[in-house]
Amino acid sequence: MKPGPNGAAERPDLRQLHAKFGDAVRSLEQDAAGEPVVFVAPERNVEILAYLRDSQGYDLLKDVTGLDLGGDRPLQVVYQLWSTRDSNSLRVKAELPPDHLKLGSAFDIWRASNWLEREVYDMFGVVFEGHPDHRRILMPENYEEGYPLRKDFPLRGRFSRAEQTRLAMSQEMEDIYSLDELVVRGRSGAPGEDRGDGIETQNMILNIGPQHPATHGVLRLVCELDGETIVKCTPHIGYLHTGFEKLCEYRTWNQVIPLTDRMDYLAPILYNIGYALGVEELLGIEVTPRCKVIRVICSELNRILSHLIWVGTTAIDIGAFTPFLYTFQERERIYNLHEAYVGARMTTSASRVGGMMADVPPGWLDGVRDFVETFPNTLDETERLLTQNSIWIGRTQGVGTIDGKGAIDVGLCGPNLRASGVAYDVRKDKPYLDYETYDFDVPIGEYGDVYDRYLVRMEEMRQSVRILEQALARVPDGPINVDDPRVILPPKSEVMNSIDGMISHFKLVMEGLKVPAGEVWSSIESSKGELGFYLVADGGPKPVRCRFRGPSFMNISALPYLVEGELIADLIAVNASVDIVLGEIDR
Amino acid sequence: MSKGDRSTVISERRQVETEIPRNWFIAKLDDLVVNWARRNSLWPMPFGTACCAIEMMAAAASKYDQARFGMERMGYTPRQADVLIVAGRVSYKMAPVMRRIWDQMPQPKWCISMGACASTGGVFDTYTLMQGIDTVVPVDVYVPGCPPRPEGLLYGLLMIQEKIKGESVKDRRPREEDPERVGKPHLSPEEIELIAQPFGNSTFQNRVSGLESSSPILRPGDRKE
Ligand code: SF4
Numbered sequence: 001m002k003p004g005p006n007g008a009a010e011r012p013d014l015r016q017l018h019a020k021f022g023d024a025v026r027s028l029e030q031d032a033a034g035e036p037v038v039f040v041a042p043e044r045n046v047e048i049l050a051y052l053r054d055s056q057g058y059d060l061l062k063d064v065t066g067l068d069l070g071g072d073r074p075l076q077v078v079y080q081l082w083s084t085r086d087s088n089s090l091r092v093k094a095e096l097p098p099d100h101l102k103l104g105s106a107f108d109i110w111r112a113s114n115w116l117e118r119e120v121y122d123m124f125g126v127v128f129e130g131h132p133d134h135r136r137i138l139m140p141e142n143y144e145e146g147y148p149l150r151k152d153f154p155l156r157g158r159f160s161r162a163e164q165t166r167l168a169m170s171q172e173m174e175d176i177y178s179l180d181e182l183v184v185r186g187r188s189g190a191p192g193e194d195r196g197d198g199i200e201t202q203n204m205i206l207n208i209g210p211q212h213p214a215t216h217g218v219l220r221l222v223c224e225l226d227g228e229t230i231v232k233c234t235p236h237i238g239y240l241h242t243g244f245e246k247l248c249e250y251r252t253w254n255q256v257i258p259l260t261d262r263m264d265y266l267a268p269i270l271y272n273i274g275y276a277l278g279v280e281e282l283l284g285i286e287v288t289p290r291c292k293v294i295r296v297i298c299s300e301l302n303r304i305l306s307h308l309i310w311v312g313t314t315a316i317d318i319g320a321f322t323p324f325l326y327t328f329q330e331r332e333r334i335y336n337l338h339e340a341y342v343g344a345r346m347t348t349s350a351s352r353v354g355g356m357m358a359d360v361p362p363g364w365l366d367g368v369r370d371f372v373e374t375f376p377n378t379l380d381e382t383e384r385l386l387t388q389n390s391i392w393i394g395r396t397q398g399v400g401t402i403d404g405k406g407a408i409d410v411g412l413c414g415p416n417l418r419a420s421g422v423a424y425d426v427r428k429d430k431p432y433l434d435y436e437t438y439d440f441d442v443p444i445g446e447y448g449d450v451y452d453r454y455l456v457r458m459e460e461m462r463q464s465v466r467i468l469e470q471a472l473a474r475v476p477d478g479p480i481n482v483d484d485p486r487v488i489l490p491p492k493s494e495v496m497n498s499i500d501g502m503i504s505h506f507k508l509v510m511e512g513l514k515v516p517a518g519e520v521w522s523s524i525e526s527s528k529g530e531l532g533f534y535l536v537a538d539g540g541p542k543p544v545r546c547r548f549r550g551p552s553f554m555n556i557s558a559l560p561y562l563v564e565g566e567l568i569a570d571l572i573a574v575n576a577s578v579d580i581v582l583g584e585i586d587r
Numbered sequence: 588m589s590k591g592d593r594s595t596v597i598s599e600r601r602q603v604e605t606e607i608p609r610n611w612f613i614a615k616l617d618d619l620v621v622n623w624a625r626r627n628s629l630w631p632m633p634f635g636t637a638c639c640a641i642e643m644m645a646a647a648a649s650k651y652d653q654a655r656f657g658m659e660r661m662g663y664t665p666r667q668a669d670v671l672i673v674a675g676r677v678s679y680k681m682a683p684v685m686r687r688i689w690d691q692m693p694q695p696k697w698c699i700s701m702g703a704c705a706s707t708g709g710v711f712d713t714y715t716l717m718q719g720i721d722t723v724v725p726v727d728v729y730v731p732g733c734p735p736r737p738e739g740l741l742y743g744l745l746m747i748q749e750k751i752k753g754e755s756v757k758d759r760r761p762r763e764e765d766p767e768r769v770g771k772p773h774l775s776p777e778e779i780e781l782i783a784q785p786f787g788n789s790t791f792q793n794r795v796s797g798l799e800s801s802s803p804i805l806r807p808g809d810r811k812e
Contacts, residue, residue, distance in 0.1 A: 139715070140680045148714055157714030161783035162776035164714075165722055168679035169686065169772050210684055211634060213663045218636050218681060239681045240636050243713030258710070265638035309641075328648040335645075346638060346734055583637050586678075 013056045032518035042094040046104035057085040063549040064116035066124035070151035105131040112411025115557035123149035138238035210239045217582030240586040248546035252512035258349045264584045267306035267527045269298040272351040274524040278533035300464040306527035314576040355481030396450040400562040400574035410558040414529025419456045420448030426525035450577040512541030550584035626751045627657040632668030637675030639702035639734040646737035665691040674701040689724045700726045703733045718783035
């Protein structure tokens with residue numbers, strides 16, 4: 001990280017921050033992408049964050065995460081902020097000594113920080129004072145082995161596999177469940193209350209999941225019901241926690257790519273590309289023009305892929321089966337394109353740092369052209385089935401409503417945020433891959449209900465088709481990978497015939513890609529919202545920290561605010577409408 | 588009732604049951620009819636957790652249409668299902684849930700482990716993932732792949748059908764269940780240790796980087812804090 005006097009210190013907001021808080025602002029640095037990083041005194045962290053939101057317009061909390069550098073070095077808690085007013089980003093860090101891991105909670109400033117802080121507690125053991133629901137989130141509540149993302153925690157856990165299995169299976173499930181439910185029960189408390197009609201009634205607890213077809217994966221929802229009205233809904237996650245972020249620290253930079261597509265398996269290439277863009281930002285390299293266009297084509301195809309499964313499964317949840325068959329037919333066509341390009345249908349691993357795994361095969365672009373021409377017909381047919389359908393309208397309009405300000409506060413992102421009328425799209429607000437040169441619209445909704453979310457996604461698919469048409473018209477010739485022996489393997493002919501080629505091949509294969517020390521928080525617009533990568537390197541062949549800020553995680557954490565007060569039948573519709581993928585939520 | 592009593596009751600019952608098909612011919616006919624019926628009306632219980640579940644959905648959707656093989660009905664309740672298809676990663680947090688679903692399914696039942704993760708933990712040799720679901724439930728067919736293609740899953744289901752062909756009503760051993768084992772891991776701790784050992788690529792990488800020992804650790808205290 002570059003310290004001290006540079007462009008960042010000139011920014012008026014930071015000068016004012018320094019003037020107001022003086023020594024509490026300990027230092028100001030810049031990350032690899034030139035973004036300012038402010039180190040603040042942990043005691044005054046909450047105060048500073050509140051000031052930044054109220055007086056400097058940083059209204060969107062993108063991420064809260066931890067960073068352990070190992071040894072006795074202080075543990076950092078990182079807040080990533082964004083101002084929708086000025087389109088500025090800012091990273092605030094508080095350094096905590098290892099023997100005093102305590103920090104004030106930012107819950108009163110952004111409700112979005114609720115789950116993010118719980119995750120930092122779960123993974124690093126930082127205690128957030130004043131947090132309303134301070135529990136583990138991904139690991140089981142009775143987990144005894146420690147805090148997994150600390151550097152002194154072994155990859156396979158502290159206990160042996162047999163012991164881990166024994167502990168997992170010896171959980172008395174009723175105990176664990178009721179432990180969870182205490183949060184719900186705490187409110188209704190008394191065994192029954194008289195509501196004035198002489199009948200003692202009690203709120204009912206309904207458990208949905210973790211294995212339930214309507215939760216789109218292994219999500220568990222615990223609802224407290226008054227009749228059919230939801231009084232309180234508590235989502236429980238972590239049933240698919242895989243330890244991606246820990247595993248990445250044990251893999252070289254390129255070996256992380258196959259892990260990324262197993263996180264969001266509904267739009268795998270988006271994840272591949274987003275990660276590669278992050279590492280390239282760290283390295284300070286720019287990919288070739290051809291690669292950029294191919295990446296845009298893959299991205300937009302995957303956006304369609306993901307929205308299609310969303311339409312299909314949501315329609316099933318609400319009771320319409322036919323759209324599922326239509327949309328899966330189109331998905332198979334995109335899968336075929338995947339297969340022709342990378343050889344796999346779903347786990348694509350298509351990108352590499354500095355390019356793609358290979359150039360597209362001959363004829364592939366014609367296949368995409370064919371898809372782009374015929375796909376809008378299916379889209380129209382699907383829309384004919386749903387948009388004017390009175391059952392569909394009845395089940396979706398006015399359900400799960402949230403306004404723009406509330407949506408920002410609780411951390412909704414992507415199409416859900418846009419359905420509430422906030423036109424925030426990373427492709428427009430912080431363009432990458434030359435998205436600013438494409439002509440497309442960002443659809444926004446008016447009411448922020450399930451129906452608007454549906455309309456926004458339908459329109460986004462149309463816009464993706466528009467982008468695809470433009471991209472197909474401009475695919476330039478030239479190499480797909482950057483010409484940089486530090487990053488990309490030289491062609492086989494060079495390896496065999498020149499000593500330089502052989503050496504760089506040997507070094508890349510044996511040592512892996514070396515990334516200079518530094519950190520970066522880069523993001524792309526994935527199909528579900530803003531997908532952020534917080535990458536920290538120390539100059540070695542492996543990441544120090546790979547943080548994936550999944551949009552689904554943020555969206556599902558906002559579910560309680562959307563469903564409380566609605567009917568239980570609408571819970572399924574609302575839960576489906578926020579478009580989650582559990583692989584990314586639990587990571 | 589003490590434990591001893593129960594085992595005598597069970598053994599008495601077994602005798603009675605094995606006596607029923609006295610006639611060899613009737614037993615064969617029984618096998619034919621029963622196995623034919625079981626084989627062609629398998630009701631899968633999809634236990635999909637991660638990426639593999641999407642391919643499982645593709646196998647049920649229009650292009651692959653697993654209903655062609657008698658698996659018309661995806662049963663989302665374990666009480667009315669014959670084949671548990673575990674598709675995707677299963678974490679320790681999820682393990683008791685999976686075992687409970689298996690226990691809730693009535694006999695006869697079979698289990699398919701779909702994909703590398705369900706079968707061995709796949710590339711995820713981490714602190715949270717079970718290294719193969721066969722440590723917790725008995726598995727009949729493993730479908731390899733990451734993810735297996737829908738054809739692969741269909742082939743796995745056909746293999747279950749083959750397996751049923753070889754079963755006999757007379758031999759009740761595969762269908763026996765011990766109420767004592769409900770909710771318990773399927774294997775003993777030693778066997779779990781053996782099959783969950785770090786192997787292959789991940790062992791190699793960790794040994795090179797010297798990050799941690801790759802030998803099995805049997806007690807919690809063995810590992811550095
Ligand atoms: S085997 Fe592969 S596709 Fe299946 S769940 Fe595991 S990572 Fe996903």
